[in-house]
Amino acid sequence: MRPSKSTARPARNATKRLMLAPAFLFFAAFTIFPLIFTAYVSLSAWNIGGRHIFIGLANYRSILGDITYLLSLRNTVLFTLATTFIEYVLGFGIAYLVNGVARWQRPIRLAVLLPMLLTPIVVGFIWKMMLDPSFGPIDSVLRHLGLPRINWLSSAVPAFMGIVLADTWEWTPFMFLILFAGLRSLPTEPFESARVDGASPWRIFWDLTFPLMIPASAAAILLRSVESFKLFDIVYLITAGGPGVATSTVSLDAYFTGLRAGDLGSAAAMTIILLIIVIVVTMSFLQLVARFGQSKMRPLSSPKDLASSRANSRTQVHETR
Amino acid sequence: MLLAIWLAFALFPIYWTVATAFKTPIDIYQGPKYVPFIDFHPTVMSWERLFGPQNFSFFKDFANSLLFGSMSALLAVLLGAFAAYGLAQYRYKFGFYKNDDIAYLLVSQRFMPPIVAVLAIYITYQKLSLLDSRLGMILAYTAFDLPLAIFLLRNFFEQIPVELEQAAAIDGYGKVERLLRVVFPLAAPGLAAAYMICFVFSWNDFLFALILTFDNATTLPIMITNLNTQMQPMWWLLSAVGIVVMVPPVIVAVFLDRYMQRQVLRGGVR
Numbered sequence: 001m002r003p004s005k006s007t008a009r010p011a012r013n014a015t016k017r018l019m020l021a022p023a024f025l026f027f028a029a030f031t032i033f034p035l036i037f038t039a040y041v042s043l044s045a046w047n048i049g050g051r052h053i054f055i056g057l058a059n060y061r062s063i064l065g066d067i068t069y070l071l072s073l074r075n076t077v078l079f080t081l082a083t084t085f086i087e088y089v090l091g092f093g094i095a096y097l098v099n100g101v102a103r104w105q106r107p108i109r110l111a112v113l114l115p116m117l118l119t120p121i122v123v124g125f126i127w128k129m130m131l132d133p134s135f136g137p138i139d140s141v142l143r144h145l146g147l148p149r150i151n152w153l154s155s156a157v158p159a160f161m162g163i164v165l166a167d168t169w170e171w172t173p174f175m176f177l178i179l180f181a182g183l184r185s186l187p188t189e190p191f192e193s194a195r196v197d198g199a200s201p202w203r204i205f206w207d208l209t210f211p212l213m214i215p216a217s218a219a220a221i222l223l224r225s226v227e228s229f230k231l232f233d234i235v236y237l238i239t240a241g242g243p244g245v246a247t248s249t250v251s252l253d254a255y256f257t258g259l260r261a262g263d264l265g266s267a268a269a270m271t272i273i274l275l276i277i278v279i280v281v282t283m284s285f286l287q288l289v290a291r292f293g294q295s296k297m298r299p300l301s302s303p304k305d306l307a308s309s310r311a312n313s314r315t316q317v318h319e320t321r
Numbered sequence: 322m323l324l325a326i327w328l329a330f331a332l333f334p335i336y337w338t339v340a341t342a343f344k345t346p347i348d349i350y351q352g353p354k355y356v357p358f359i360d361f362h363p364t365v366m367s368w369e370r371l372f373g374p375q376n377f378s379f380f381k382d383f384a385n386s387l388l389f390g391s392m393s394a395l396l397a398v399l400l401g402a403f404a405a406y407g408l409a410q411y412r413y414k415f416g417f418y419k420n421d422d423i424a425y426l427l428v429s430q431r432f433m434p435p436i437v438a439v440l441a442i443y444i445t446y447q448k449l450s451l452l453d454s455r456l457g458m459i460l461a462y463t464a465f466d467l468p469l470a471i472f473l474l475r476n477f478f479e480q481i482p483v484e485l486e487q488a489a490a491i492d493g494y495g496k497v498e499r500l501l502r503v504v505f506p507l508a509a510p511g512l513a514a515a516y517m518i519c520f521v522f523s524w525n526d527f528l529f530a531l532i533l534t535f536d537n538a539t540t541l542p543i544m545i546t547n548l549n550t551q552m553q554p555m556w557w558l559l560s561a562v563g564i565v566v567m568v569p570p571v572i573v574a575v576f577l578d579r580y581m582q583r584q585v586l587r588g589g590v591r
Binding site: 097115134237 | 337350436471
């Protein structure tokens, strides 16, 4: 049965298209159009009042020589690398531990997931309190341990670490969620035979669990790092990019440049560069995963076949009528 | 043991916030106090202030948050259900784009940092006088919830046995009736889950509200940042607002846990 057969009937064709139409309309208005428009704005001197002239690549030239932007770019990349790595390791560990828990698994799972679901701006506020050098609990614990007071939010490196800490707290649950689901869907037979063969838990983990978990890991790392490139909310609340620009990110810099300083043209150029970086990173990561796993693993692609075969059988509903 | 350490780390900041919401300013600024009744006397001062007469726009922001979340989730799930059903039921071909490509194209929006779109939306809304308007916010949130709704629902519609629909067709049900009487009821758990997830996404948003609103259409996250930028942030009050903001996502989490147990844990990574 060819799909083109069903498109031959104009009435059905209309219904079929109407179903997708609203979604496409929104997609066009809020994704495609803004994308093209932002690209155009990035090529103009565009002031927030609305006056604008086309100036070609001048915005790009000026922001690439702008130390604030370059530092924000560096911070964004460092944040992404640091948080993705830490959250992956912790998320995997917690998923592994929770998977081994027999009793109380449901409340434990819920408690682990909780931080991820909280409103990011509230997470920012919570960690601003936690890290406060005078009234925060972290400071008092450090003092009781006889450790020096750390001015978390007013010096560069601790502020950076503070943001990483808050982000780790918030998003490790996301890694946990995907990796836990991955662990649950692993086949049981190879583990049983490994145990029968007397393999140690350590060997089982590295020789079986970890390799089998590569597709889930790849998905988790990809989704998390893409999100991490967007980092805005918690930084805005905790440090607003400070001290200086020590914790600024591209999203923050673009916000301050575009909406506070009113230079929308430069801000647009900043975001376009960010978008290009995200695309390049995503593409190369997928390439890497594809090459690394060869044909053995099929990250995110296996449900495709199932879906299309299902669609195939679904068309029968109509032909039979 | 290790798990217990993580749980303590995960839960303590939340406990801290709840405790702070019942403190007086003195208890906060005399250094950290941990246990109610022993360290400090819990008060409802912040709650009285929050729900009291000089509530400084709390109710407006709360109503906005609720309105934007519920309306955008409703639109996203409704429109997303049509698209998801279409993608599960028919075979599309627009040029090189077939069903999966269309689905991935729509979902790919989530890969784009929202800051890229929001600047252009700001300029557009400025022209259309949609800035700081409730309609504008609902539309923007709908657009950003849609891919999520389609992604979740498509999976769901594909799991509905075709035979049930065939049976309904043989019984003489029309297209729309089949959709409303057979497919949507069967997908009800999925629709509910998608609605809740979309609601939380809109509810949790900060960037759009920050850039596209300033007075009429501000939401609770904006209220938190406004309170936060004061010289001596009122932690007791902020914590109370924070708790109000945290409640819906937590309720949703408890509900979704059931759904996840069935969907995610059985189906594996999609």
